[in-house]
Amino acid sequence: MSAGWADQRERGNRLAVAIIRWVALHLGRGAARLLLYPITLYFLVRAGPQRAASRRFLAQVWGRPAGLVQVARHIHCFAATILDRVFLIAGRQSLLAVRLHGEEWVTALVASGQGFLLLGSHLGSFEVLRAPGVERERLPLKILMQPEHNEIVTSVLAALNPGIAQTVIPLGAPNTLLAVKEALDAGGVVGLLGDRNAPGEPRIACRFFGRTAPFPLGPLALAAVTRVPVLLFFGLYRGGNRYDVYFEPFTDRLDAPRPRRREILAEWVQRYAARLEHHTRMAPYNWFNFYDFWDDGEGS
Template identity: 40%
Template sequence: MHQRTPHWKSRPERSNRLALGVICWIALRLGRRVARLVLWPVAAYFLLFGGTSRRASLDYLSRALGRRARWRDAWQHIFSFSATILDRIYFLKDRFDLFDIEIEGEPLMQARWESGRGAMLFGAHLGSFEAIRALGRRIPDQRIALTMYEDNARKVNATLDAVNPANRPEIIPLGHVDTMLRVKDALDDGALVGLLADRSLGDEETRPITLLGETAQLPVGAFRIAAMMRQQVIFMAGLYLGGHRYRIRFVPIMDFGEVAREDRNRAIDAAMHAYAQALDECLRQAPMNWFNFFPYWPSDSR
């Protein structure tokens, strides 16, 4: 089944390098407290004039909160998104000292690193991926590679060049002839290969999963790659808890290295549902962290 909602890739990007440069200057010269004051009018602007995003926010929050969401809920949602973008600047500058960061599942990641095996980290457009880099402070020799589509890779590189070009992570662009070979080489080298598994490009196969008590469509591709490469899949999330607090979460999903070929399809289904369950728990515990500001659930699922 294919996703029937308007596709996220058709939504225009509202950011640009000039605006990012201004925000970086304020954040790094005047400090985080002053920079956060700027987020108030920014969040208010997008709440008032971002009609589609506001409606998607209210629809999602009504599911996550278990009640009809109000405008102040949507404002808090948008503000949280803006706050994680601001904090990205400090994470890219390695200013982890500004934050109180809790890591759930650290023994899992330590054991995986000690084994010398690579693993695939499946995230979502949830919270802050940059906060997850705090793991590198606990395991400094850990190699992390990110897979993303070329347009997104260019935007990420532009962001990093504006903030800290020396701190650019390894990025493997998707859709190239050698993409899978580069992913395999990184995994064989013991790297963590991260990707966001919650969005479809619109023309790939999806399967129904239950998220916040209702049916949504989750793309299959990432899980097939993990199964084909017989890799361990770990759910990852960097949840923003307000103020200067973050909670990083790692949850084991599936080790496809232990799955027989004839059981692969059942294992893919099980992994997709385990991923959805881990995502569901995050959304219920920290609902302001869901940053898919477009209709995610089919309109007839309500």
């Protein structure tokens, strides 16, 4: 049984991340991207469990073995999106070319004043929501997340823009649900990720790339409790400075009466898993769950 994502030690250190940030902001994106090659090599050599997880995942997607070159490309793609977080957070979004797909769904909901949930994943970049094309929609965005995960990278990058911390609603806090409700009642957008299980969180077994994988019930349970529209979001990195951002309508309102709540939520989680699989097939190197997704440490 492999370790789940919550058990993985954060690799890298604060000084290294700070150096990369300095190079990016003072020497430019081109110079900073040269650092991606030694970074990729470092993780290819030192991050054994993540390397093995990448190989297993790519083999599952393609139906054939994945070699070291493909694993290196996978790691490089992840490192590139982390680097671009520097520019997105620092307000240098113009360095990136971002194409929007389905933005009319966002525009209509924002214009109506209706609060809604934006359900994403660890496929591609969630941070690309700060790109210029998305900012045109003036998203009043709050993000549900666990700040302690990847704390080094998060804290070093957050220092670029202290206001970013004001957009975070910590998961598991006593007032989490209240903060979510207040944001939605004010016509805001709450973003969350639906593909990782927190320790002890209820989960459901879904079909995913031909196998059974555990998905959390929490995100769709939140949709049922808040009874607001849900849009899906995928920010796929296409190489260079290019991103494709996809918005999809998921549900106008999720009704899950208590007697059949788990059954109904399970159906919706499976629909989410199917859309995640669809977009993952489009861009498998954007898959940033570097652990055995089909066995996340507690079984499925």
